[in-house]
Amino acid sequence: MSESEEDFKARAHIADARHSTIIQLAHGIAPADDSVLEQMSVGIDFITDFWRDKYLREYISAGGSKIKFITGQSGSGKTHLLHLLSNLARKEHFVTVSFSAKEVWLHDFKEIYLEILRQSDVLKILEDCSRKVINEMGFDWQDIPQGKVFIDYLGELGLADGITRREIRLQLKTLFLDNPLLDNNFALACSLICGGILGHPFLEQQSRQLLLSFLHGDSNVKLSSLRPLGLSASRITKFNARHMLRSLSEIIRLSGHAGLFITIDDVDILLDGSALNPMHYTKMKRDDTYESLRQLIDDIDSLHNIMFIFAFERALIDNENSGMKSYQALWMRVQNEIVSGKLNRFGDLLDLDSAASQMYDAEAIVQMSRKLARIVNSIDIDAQTINPEQVDEILQLAKTGGISIPRLVNRSTLGNIEGEKAHV
Structure with a gap:
C-alpha cells in the first residue's frame, strides 16, 4: 500500500x-x-529555581523591577539559561519577550520597545482588560456568547440602560485614564480600544486600526488623524519609549498577568567590526547603546512588574576599546559586580564560567x-x-x-x- x-x-x-x-x-x-531543553538541563537549577522564587514569584510580581546580565564564553549555556528562564516565567503567568541583538537594533530604545510591544500582543492584553471590566461590574465574561459584545449581551438582559453605560465608562476611566503610571496617549488609546471590545463606547473599525497602528509606532500614521480621537499629536521616540514601556507593563499587570519578562541575547554583537554585518555598530551607535543601557539602569526603579536579562560573551566586559569599559558612565554602574568575582545569586551579573565550578x-x-x-x-x-x-x-x-x-x-x-x- x-x-x-x-x-x-x-x-x-x-x-x-x-x-x-x-x-x-x-x-x-x-x-x-522546550521539552528537549528541560530534559538536558543539569546543575543550573540552583540559579533558575532561586530566580523563580525570589524574583518571579516575589519581587517582580509584587511590583518590583530588575535588570540582570548573564555572561560567559561561547557554549557556556547563556542562551540555554535564557530559554529556561523564559519557560519558567511563562509558567508563572508572565508575558515573555525574547529576541537577539542580531535582529533588533539596541542603540535606539524605541526599537527595543516596539519589539517588546509586538511580541506582547497588546490586543490580547486589552481583551483581558475588558474581561476585568466585565467581572468588576458583577458579570462573568464566560457567560457572553462567542461573537457577541458585552453591551449587546446586556441588552438581551434588559440592562443596557444609561446607568449601566455610564458605569462602563467609569470603569474604563478608573482603569486607564486615571492611572498615573500610564502615558496620556497610551491610556486614551487603550480605553478607546477596550470600549470597542466591550461595545461601549462604540469604536469604528477604522479608528481601532488607527489606534493600534499608533501604539505599534507606525510611521505612516498621520498625527492630524489622532486629534479627532482625543490624542495629542505625538509619536513614539527614543526619548519617550521607556515611559511607554512603563505603560505597557502596567496594562499587562491590569490584564491579570504577573508582569513582563524580557530576555535579550547576543549583545556582544556590539563588538563585531565587520562592515558586512547588517547589524554593524559604528562607534556612535555603540556608545548610544551603552548610554541607553545606562539610562535603563538608572530608570529601572520607575518601572514596575518588569525584568530584563541581557546575555553576552565575556569579551563585551573585557574589551577596553569597544566593550563596556569604553563607556565610563555605564562601566561605573556595573564594575562592582564584575570586580567582586564572587557568585551572588542576588547580583546583577552572573558569569557562567565563574559559576561552573559550583554548577x-x-x-x-x-x-x-x-x-x-x-x-x-x-x-x-x-x-x-x-x-x-x-x-x-x-x-x-x-x-x-x-x-x-x-x-x-x-x-x-x-x-x-x-x-x-x-x-x-
Missing part, C-alpha cells in the same frame, strides 16, 4: 525536526524544543552527558555517556578557561556526529 501524502509530510516533518535538533546539539546551540561537579557532568546521550539516542543517533576518565579530562580542560564545560561535555558525548547528520 502506497504511503499517503499526509503520512509522507508528517514523516518528513519529524525527520526535519530531528535533523534540526542534531545540528543544534552538535554545535552547542540551545535546542528550540558542575563530576556527578553533574556525568548526568549532563547521560541526558544528552538519551536524547540523541531517541532520534536514532548513537551516543555514549562519558566515562570517569573523560570527566577528569573535562574538568582539567575547563580549568584552562579555553572551552566551557557544557561544550566539552557535548563534544565528548556526541563525538564525530557531524558525519552522521546526513543520515537523520
Whole structure:
C-alpha cells in the first residue's frame, strides 16, 4: 500500500525536526524544543529555581523591577539559561519577550520597545482588560456568547440602560485614564480600544486600526488623524519609549498577568567590526547603546512588574576599546559586580564560567552527558555517556578557561556526529 501524502509530510516533518535538533546539539546551540531543553538541563537549577522564587514569584510580581546580565564564553549555556528562564516565567503567568541583538537594533530604545510591544500582543492584553471590566461590574465574561459584545449581551438582559453605560465608562476611566503610571496617549488609546471590545463606547473599525497602528509606532500614521480621537499629536521616540514601556507593563499587570519578562541575547554583537554585518555598530551607535543601557539602569526603579536579562560573551566586559569599559558612565554602574568575582545569586551579573565550578561537579557532568546521550539516542543517533576518565579530562580542560564545560561535555558525548547528520 502506497504511503499517503499526509503520512509522507508528517514523516518528513519529524525527520526535519530531528535533523534540526542534531545540528543544534552538535554545535552547542540551545535546542528550540522546550521539552528537549528541560530534559538536558543539569546543575543550573540552583540559579533558575532561586530566580523563580525570589524574583518571579516575589519581587517582580509584587511590583518590583530588575535588570540582570548573564555572561560567559561561547557554549557556556547563556542562551540555554535564557530559554529556561523564559519557560519558567511563562509558567508563572508572565508575558515573555525574547529576541537577539542580531535582529533588533539596541542603540535606539524605541526599537527595543516596539519589539517588546509586538511580541506582547497588546490586543490580547486589552481583551483581558475588558474581561476585568466585565467581572468588576458583577458579570462573568464566560457567560457572553462567542461573537457577541458585552453591551449587546446586556441588552438581551434588559440592562443596557444609561446607568449601566455610564458605569462602563467609569470603569474604563478608573482603569486607564486615571492611572498615573500610564502615558496620556497610551491610556486614551487603550480605553478607546477596550470600549470597542466591550461595545461601549462604540469604536469604528477604522479608528481601532488607527489606534493600534499608533501604539505599534507606525510611521505612516498621520498625527492630524489622532486629534479627532482625543490624542495629542505625538509619536513614539527614543526619548519617550521607556515611559511607554512603563505603560505597557502596567496594562499587562491590569490584564491579570504577573508582569513582563524580557530576555535579550547576543549583545556582544556590539563588538563585531565587520562592515558586512547588517547589524554593524559604528562607534556612535555603540556608545548610544551603552548610554541607553545606562539610562535603563538608572530608570529601572520607575518601572514596575518588569525584568530584563541581557546575555553576552565575556569579551563585551573585557574589551577596553569597544566593550563596556569604553563607556565610563555605564562601566561605573556595573564594575562592582564584575570586580567582586564572587557568585551572588542576588547580583546583577552572573558569569557562567565563574559559576561552573559550583554548577558542575563530576556527578553533574556525568548526568549532563547521560541526558544528552538519551536524547540523541531517541532520534536514532548513537551516543555514549562519558566515562570517569573523560570527566577528569573535562574538568582539567575547563580549568584552562579555553572551552566551557557544557561544550566539552557535548563534544565528548556526541563525538564525530557531524558525519552522521546526513543520515537523520
